[in-house]
Amino acid sequence: MINTTRLHKLMDDFIPHGGTPDGGMHRLTLSAEDGAARDHLAAWFTEQEMTLTVDRMGNMVGLLDWAGPDAPVVMTGSHLDSQPRGGRFDGAYGVLAACEAVQAVREEMAATGKAPRCNLAIVDWTNEEGARFQPSLLGASVYTGMMTAEDALSRRDGDGITVAEALKDIGYDGRDKNFPYPQAYIELHVECAKVLEANGQHFGAITRHWGAVKYRLAYIGRQAHTGPTPMADRHDALLGAAHLISALGAMPARAAGTLHTSVGRLEVSPNSPNVVPGEAVMFLELRSPDQAVLDWAEAEMLAAADVGAEIARVTHETRFIDRRPVGYFDEGLVALATDCAAELGHGTMRLDTIAAHDGICMIPICPSIVVNVPSVDGVCHHPSEYTAPDDIELGVEILARMLYKLCDEGLDVLQGKA
Amino acid sequence: MINTTRLHKLMDDFIPHGGTPDGGMHRLTLSAEDGAARDHLAAWFTEQEMTLTVDRMGNMVGLLDWAGPDAPVVMTGSHLDSQPRGGRFDGAYGVLAACEAVQAVREEMAATGKAPRCNLAIVDWTNEEGARFQPSLLGASVYTGMMTAEDALSRRDGDGITVAEALKDIGYDGRDKNFPYPQAYIELHVECAKVLEANGQHFGAITRHWGAVKYRLAYIGRQAHTGPTPMADRHDALLGAAHLISALGAMPARAAGTLHTSVGRLEVSPNSPNVVPGEAVMFLELRSPDQAVLDWAEAEMLAAADVGAEIARVTHETRFIDRRPVGYFDEGLVALATDCAAELGHGTMRLDTIAAHDGICMIPICPSIVVNVPSVDGVCHHPSEYTAPDDIELGVEILARMLYKLCDEGLDVLQGKA
Incomplete structure (x- = not known):
């Protein structure tokens, strides 16, 4: 379904926003580099005629409102921020994969002439990493009511700059109140562990996340x-x-x-x-x-x-x-992911995640899932973080098929599967 | 001999150059605050008609060339830089004590109508503390040939700024080649230990310094x-x-x-x-x-x-x-200090120093000594560092008397005593 040339070009186009000569990425949340990446994403939304909303936390959503105002919203995405001297795939892959997958779904729907049953939203969450400001998952935590905006906006980085000030500095102190609430959330991410690799697998669905005390x-x-x-x-x-x-x-x-x-x-x-x-x-x-x-x-x-x-x-x-207590992802979405992977001849490994993901915040809000493709040697948060092109493409193809099925058959498809 | 009002006023006048509201001092070497303190000292030298020389390391000397070009130079002073959020006495006391002592000696010589046998020099050494740049004693080490200027000037602080750049920033990248070499060196410093206090003493002469491996x-x-x-x-x-x-x-x-x-x-x-x-x-x-x-x-x-x-x-x-190997100070100067303290009814305690002092660098160059007055509770490198006014005055009075005897009797006074 997807256009792999277009996918790799989009991923390459975002590298200058914080890419380091060693192949890594230094794009701290709300930095100038993050601002440039956000501007790039906003321009892409405009190009695709998707409606941009930015909330108080700087969370960005591009909405494809093609199924009408009463249709459910399926949201997909991740985060564009990185660790200091981190890698190029952690986070950014999920956002740019969403861009390609949404394009592919639009093309497929247009080709079949069908009417979509869901609207699609692409999200870039603020400060997933928790590197510059603590805690991590800051944008998603406020969005899902786990933390107040006042508390989050007053957090300071090592130089004493608040989140509110940093948002203003790059022009992402949003005012939009009509930020879309999804009825399903799908996040594609590199694994940041080597369970898939060690088992010779190329795709996994996270079913449980570890608890954390910080x-x-x-x-x-x-x-x-x-x-x-x-x-x-x-x-x-x-x-x-x-x-x-x-x-x-x-x-x-x-x-x-x-x-x-x-x-x-x-x-x-x-x-x-x-x-x-x-x-x-x-x-x-x-x-x-x-x-x-x-x-x-x-x-x-x-x-x-x-x-x-x-x-x-x-x-x-x-x-x-x-x-953060131990928690579980949606079995309906796990089944949907498993079906889509099977169409491509791939098994779906049930995984734990130890790392935090924005998708964890979404669990109380709607059916939520994080799916993974391998990261070589399990490396994350290091410039050498790498996922092979075949795996990059596989993840996006499965994501596109999941979105397509939801648009084609509606959210009921999850009920049958769970 | 000394004018205590003038002494305390001079010490108070230097507090704004980095003084903190808690009574401490934040005057990192070659910072803007250090630059302001140096300008103040330079202006004081001019006012006193003393000749300022600044060498490549930014070491500053004010010379009172009153005994003629062939007379020996007795140097006294210390350093104006402090630790981050340090105290007001460590270092600055020795420089400002030197200013008051030299004034007192001039007045006493003028009153007696005698001709001085020594020239007097007041020194402010660059980066004694080793807080912003390492190693400590940087200026004195280059001056005494223990380190090359090239090596020292290329040292970088935590922000990557070199000593050479920092010197230039505050206008103390000196060019003077005729920096005076002393035939005796006396440094007054607060104790930074509580041996004097624990023994009910008010004055000490350091006879040995500890060795250090860093x-x-x-x-x-x-x-x-x-x-x-x-x-x-x-x-x-x-x-x-x-x-x-x-x-x-x-x-x-x-x-x-x-x-x-x-x-x-x-x-x-x-x-x-x-x-x-x-x-x-x-x-x-x-x-x-x-x-x-x-x-x-x-x-x-x-x-x-x-x-x-x-x-x-x-x-x-x-x-x-x-x-830095273990080392010993000059016994002639220890005896001179002991005599001067005795005139004021005070004993002279023989001390070790564990802290480094610029005077340690001077040991291979000429007879050198560091003398101490108590620091309350032995505190140094902390905003609460404090020496009582009586002890402040006692140290300066003894310093003035030592300088006076050297000016009056010449350096031979040390030979007899050693």
Whole structure:
């Protein structure tokens, strides 16, 4: 159904918006690069005669209102933002795949002369990555009511710039109130794990997402000269943090593959070679498919945090907690994806996702699914992130067929399958 | 001898150049604040009819050339730069004390009608602190030939700005070749330790400085998504660093008060909450009065660095090493300081210094000494750093008397005493 030349050209055309010479992508949310990518997408919507809406969070939707105002909306897309020095496929693939798939569906419907039963919407969510602003899934979380816009807009990046200010800077502080609410949501994404690759598979449907507990935990010591200050008089915030980082690193070995831990960001203050650190703020994560393991890990982490404080003679405080429970995607959409893949001779592997996706936020709103094609070696969030052209095309072809079936047969097709 | 009102006014007048509302000082070397403080000092030299010279490193000297071109130069001073959010006394006290002491000596000589036997020079050394650029003692190290100007000028701060560029930015990229070489060097500094306070003393002469070994050690892992990447596939640079920081924190307990260790700065990259850190660069220090302990500690540190690499499945590399051996100050100047303090009814405590001072660089050049007054609670490199006015005045009075004796009797006074 799809035009692969057109697909690859569109993907190539977006690379200059933050592409790095090593093949990676540096397109932090609401940066100048993100602004350029958004402008490009907006221009594409106009070209396709799709109606652009931008909400307060800068979430962008292009609507193809071809089935009339009372028809349901099927939304597809992902996010154009990347990690710092990240990859070119994570997120952007889902948005640009949606563009090609919607074009292909329009052409197919035109060729058959049928009337579509659903409107189609393409979405680019703001700050999926959570790199510049925390938490991740910021735009989708506000859209789905999990977070207030006031809270989200006041979040600050490392330079103290708020989301509201950053949106204004690139002209995406939207005012549209008629942002479309979908009756089904489909997100195509590269896998960011190597389960498909390890099993020789090329397509997967995510059926469950892991739960996550994220803390911003600060150790508070006291600045002092690293030379003369007697060791017994030091209150070294970084030493406390180091203990907790080590303890977190050792915990997964006690949870048989059902626990991932990490500290991705550490802010040391004043971070001067000759000053005992007065503060160390850790951004730590615990992830598990099992709520009981998550609860155990959180308690273990807090106990280790206390030990770190005692060793370093410092205190600690929790500045932010984000909890995402374990959850499940729509089985009707899983079945639809499975049918479409089967038409192309491919099996559909049932997958867990450990990474967050905007589609997780959509679960309480409407039938939602995230489908995956392999990422070589499971690499994500690194310039070497790569998905082979065949897999890129396969994912978009399946997405186009899913959208086509929904447009052709209507949403009832999901009921029969679930 | 000194005018205490004039002294306190001069010290107060320099506070606006980087003073913070909490009573601290934020005057990073070669910053706009440092530039303003330097301009102020230069204007003061002009007012006093002292000749300003600025060398390639931005070291500033005001020379009182009153004893003729063949007379020896006695230099006194310290540094105007501070740590980030540091204190108001560390460094600036020594420069402004020198200003008041030189004025007092001029007035005393004028009153007695004697001819001075020495010229007097007041110095402000560039980047004593080593906060913005590493290593510390940068200006004095080049001046004394321990480091080349080319090497020093090419050092970069955290924003990639070189020392050469920063000097140019504030107009202190000096060209003067006739920078005065002293035949004696005296530096007054707050103690940055609480030995004086603990012993009920108000004045000390440093007789020995500890040795130091400083490493910039980088752990190199691989960026990956903190969610899906299996724990066994992670190469977490921060986890390696955390192990080494913990190990360093535990080492001093095995060296009976003769070892200080610290990691003051840690650069995590990309430092994004959702990315396994690909690199973690530690600025670590080992300090001891005993060379054998230093050697042992360095070997222990390197062994712990290997263990950290193994635990985190990462590599490490050493990017910079700075070694400063244990050393001794001039006993002639210690005796002179002791005499001057005794005239005021004060004992002179013999001290070690663990902190670096510009005076350490001067040891191979000429008789050199650093003398101390107490810092409350031994605090340095913190906004609460404080020295009581009585102690401030005592230090300057002793400095003035030392300078006066050298001007009155000549440098021979040191030979008799050593």
